[in-house]
Amino acid sequence: MSDDVKVVKVEDVRDFNEIMEIEEKAFAYPYPIDLFIFDFEHHPYSEYYKLMLDDQIIGYCGLWIIFEDVQITTIAVHPDYQGKGYGDKMMEFIINYVKELGCRNITLEVRVSNNKAINFYKKHQFEIVGLRKQYYENGEDAYLMKRDL
Numbered sequence: 178m179s180d181d182v183k184v185v186k187v188e189d190v191r192d193f194n195e196i197m198e199i200e201e202k203a204f205a206y207p208y209p210i211d212l213f214i215f216d217f218e219h220h221p222y223s224e225y226y227k228l229m230l231d232d233q234i235i236g237y238c239g240l241w242i243i244f245e246d247v248q249i250t251t252i253a254v255h256p257d258y259q260g261k262g263y264g265d266k267m268m269e270f271i272i273n274y275v276k277e278l279g280c281r282n283i284t285l286e287v288r289v290s291n292n293k294a295i296n297f298y299k300k301h302q303f304e305i306v307g308l309r310k311q312y313y314e315n316g317e318d319a320y321l322m323k324r325d326l
């Protein structure tokens with residue numbers, strides 16, 4: 178993995194054009210750009226971060242930081258860069274960042290079929306704590322996963 182990679186806060190809504198290119202490649206059911214932009218511009222607890230390799234965005238994540246509780250709303254690495262440790266890098270950033278803020282736990286939902294992501298979260302000490310039936314539009318269930326800090 179290159180040392181030139183860094184995690185930078187998304188401040189400019191125009192970054193979502195590049196983020197959407199990754200979203201559409203990384204997810205079978207991508208979210209529309211309007212949802213990202215609405216969340217970015219109007220949700221008071223929402224923050225987005227981009228993973229930069231030189232001048233290129235190769236990954237991103239979205240957080241809701243609601244006092245002690247953090248939710249990872251999205252996280253993805255461009256498929257060309259998956260499996261190289263970049264996801265780990267973003268997750269380490271998230272955990273260190275929210276620990277410094279004094280947050281107590283992180284939760285997220287993941288498709289029950291998404292073994293790669295479930296493995297990834299377990300590696301970062303998330304545990305399955307619940308099942309949300311038919312959580313996704315295609316009827317798939319979600320695991321609720323949680324990590325205490």
Ligand SMILES: CC(C)(COP(=O)(O)OP(=O)(O)OC[C@H]1O[C@@H](n2cnc3c(N)ncnc32)[C@H](O)[C@@H]1OP(=O)(O)O)[C@@H](O)C(=O)NCCC(=O)NCCS
Nearest residue numbers: 252253254259260261262263264265287293294296297300
């Ligand atoms: C999940 C995701 C963010 C992980 O990022 P990544 O850069 O590929 O992951 P890394 O290379 O840093 O690997 C970290 C860990 O993830 C898990 N992992 C990565 N690739 C995997 C694979 N092909 N199969 C199983 N587990 C895998 C492993 O636990 C791995 O740790 P290890 O290498 O020590 O075994 C990325 O694969 C992705 O964007 N997936 C598509 C979008 C998605 O599903 N996001 C999550 C939605 S809830």
